[in-house]
Amino acid sequence: MKLISQFRSFLNDTVNLNRTRLNALETNVSALTNFVRQCDWAPEIIRFYPQGSWAHDTIIKPLHGAEFDADLLVLVEPVDNWTAADYVKSLGQAFSDSATYGDKAKTWDYCVTITYVGDRQVDIAPCVVGRLIPDRYEVCNRGADLFERSEPMLFTEWLKEQNGYSGSNSFRKVTRLLKYLRDIKTTFTCPSVLLTTLLANQIYWTDKESDAFADVPTTLKTVMGRLDDWLQARPHKPVVSNPHLASEDLAASWTEAQYSNFRNFINKYRNWIDEAYDEEDRARSIAAWRRIFGDEFAKGESVLTKASADESKSLVSNLLASTAAHLDGLVDAVASFGVAILPRTFFSPPHMQAPPWPKADSFSQNVQVVAIWQSSKDAMSGRRLQQEESLSRSGGIWFDVTVNNGQSLPEGYRVQWRITNTGAMAMALGQGRGGFNPAMTGNRRWESLRYRGVHIAEAFIIRRSDDRLVGQSAPFLVIIE
Structure with missing residues (x-):
């Protein structure tokens, strides 16, 4: 079961970096950029550019007691006779000499890290522009004293493009979910940039507006399935190139053993995701998703045991009436526990009319209903609904039909819609419809x-x-x- 609203809450409450921390980060970065501009660091600054998960909008909330990292490039003009090490060492020295940042700064091979105790780190890395070739970007390796080509802006734009194909920002959300899974399970090793690239590689321009990326859980199922298929076809560690810098192998730091372990666990989690997604019982689906993401998923919702499931079905039977004028409590029960608690008799109330057409010798049930909610009949846009999604009493639904898993209805056929109302309100107002209605526009109603x-x-x-x-x-x- 998709449990779309539960995924939304899980992302907002548990996975996503909260706005308070983001605001603090932005304040820190503003102060850091002002410091670098005003200190006596020799290079002429072109501009600052965020990179990594912060720039890609895939940054997640750190686990309890941990820190989160944000990466910032400082793009500079080349300095005559400077080596790569000079840029990093001199920037590190400027921070070390500062009364504000001296006790917070540490210099590494590529960057200077400013640590705000117990919460966050900001990594500031020099990037030289046009040293030998105009508009070529090079980061500086202090340890090896080498300039290394980089394409940070193009890489970020590529990820934005891939996210655009996924629809509803779902690629970024799925990336955050899988980074969270990596961090809470600690069963595999995969640097964030590598994980993000592997996931983004599973999205194609033909996926735009595809049902395979209709929502977060569906995107998660699609991307993990494709990634697992890709990994299973490669028993040995592959090269994972930067899409805009083929010479850069993002998997270079992986050992063969780490890759094999990653491959095995992605296969395991892919199967778990498929099971949770395909489980039709709401309670069992929640339990299956929790096996993947932990008890914070659907927090506060009880997972039914067989006994409590039986109790819910008993409650439903008490709420139902033979006229289908069931009490309002049934709506709450179905919204909480899913349609699995409804007896078969619910789907054939007395006022539901039987089809008046004789059945053909060749009969198909490979017919799908597509439901689009809109604020009004003539609204310019809407959103696709999922089974069991609860709605308020506003707007309406355009119903459409496909056959054979997504094909349009061919010429020579027409559709009739049976709309059956239930519930005390509709029945009391004489609106207990259960008959057949023609399509209004094409096959839609x-x-x-x-x-x-x-x-x-x-x-x-x-x-x-x-x-x-x-x-x-x-x-x-x-x-x-």
Whole structure:
């Protein structure tokens, strides 16, 4: 089960770096850039440029007691007769001599790190522009005293482009989820830039507006499936090139053993994700997602035991009535525990009409309902709904139909919609519909959201030549709170 709202809350409350920390980071960076501009560091500064997870918007909240890192490039003009080591050493010296930063600064091979105790670090790395070739970027390796070519801006733009193909920012969200998984499980080693690249490589321009990237859990399933397939086809450590700098192997720091371990665990987690996604029982799905992401996922929601599941079904049977004028409590129960608690009789209330068309010899159930919520019938845009998604009594839904897992209905066929209302409000107002309605535009039909209840939409495909029923969709449930 997708549990889209639970993923949204999990990201916001547990995974994403919170706004307070981001504000503090931005304040620190502003002060650091002012310091570098005003100190007596010799290079002429062109500009500052964020890089890494901060720039890629994949930064996550550190685990308890840990620090998070932010990377900042300072782009500079070349200084005559300076070696690569000179840029890093002189920047480190400027910070060490400062009364403000002297006890916070440490110089490494590529950068100077400013540590704000117990919370965050900012790494400032010199990057020389146009030293030998115009517009070529080179970072400085103090240890080896070498200039090393880099393409930080193009790499960041590539990630933004890949995220754009995924839709709804889902690539960035999935990257954060998998970095969180890496950090809480500690079962595999993979640097963030390498992990982000491996994931981004699984997205293609043809994926734009694809159902495979419709939401966060679906994107997670798609990307992990593709990554696992890619890894399983490569039993030995591959080269993972920077897409804009082929000479840079981002997997160079991996050992063969680390790669093998990573490959095995991605396969394991891919299978766990598939199981959690495909599990139709809400409680069991929550338990399956928690096996992957820990108890913070869907925090506060109880995972039903068999006994409590039986109790919920008993509650539902008490709420149902033969007229389908069920009590409002049924809506709350279904919203909390999922449609699995509904008995089969719920899907065939007495006022639901039987199809009047004779069934063809060849009959298909490979018919899918597509539901798009819009604020009004003529709104310019909307969003695709998922099964079991709870909605408020506002706007409405355009229902459409596909066959054979996404194909359009061919010529020579028409669709009839059976819309069945349930719930005390609809029944009391005489709106207990259960009959058939024609499409309005093409194969689509508009239904407004008025009555609290658990309602049913189904598509029936009729062959025009002999008026026979050739296909029927599974029920699409609309839960209106």
